[in-house]
Amino acid sequence: MNAFALLLLAFLAITFLQSGLDKIMDWNGNVSWLKSHFSQTILKNNVPAALLIVLALEIVAGVLAVMGIIENITSHSTQLGDYACMVSCVTLLFLLFGQRLAKDYDGARTIVIYFIPAILGVYWL
Template sequence: MTAFTLLLLSFLAITFLQSGYDKIVDWNGNVNWLKEHFSNTFLKNKVPAALLTVLALEIAAGVLGVMGIVENLINQSTVLANYCCVVSSVTLLLLLFGQRLAKDYDGARTIVIYLIPALLGVYYL
């Protein structure tokens, strides 16, 4: 495993597992905040379903990151690492779409900062 792969997968696993954990622990707070955030969009009545979708993708990306590290250390394969980067990229694109839809351009810019390493992983792996 290259240091880049190990560091990238660690970054993605930490990012998405922590974010997913936060959504589980403070589900109601997240739903209430997002209802206000998307109050002027077509998502205003779909926030819990959208949040559940994002939560599932974040947990999948984080778990794939951990599994990708283990897989690579055991048999030098990067299949799960690649899946992690793809699922991470899709998740971040959905989050970016939501931020743009809500006209939260600063939030969208922040998402791009996370998207760049994920896309580099898709390219590299």
């Protein structure tokens, strides 16, 4: 059992499953806020589609993280955990792109905080 992998994957599972659940539970509120957030960007007419893509990536990353925890405990392997980290990085890059596009530099900076452990996971797992 790899304590680093378990803690990192727990972090990613909590981060992405909670975020995905929030998007599902308040879809209309999220779409409304994001339409305003991206009103001056090329995404202004595609907010629901973009949100759906991010939601799908978040759910995949979170589920892979949970599966990676189970795999690490049962077989001491980190393959699924590595995939979880890679999907997490892709998801965070999509989010970073959106924040930069919207010129929300504080939001972009916050995403980097999540990106650091995810990219370390890709490197170490």
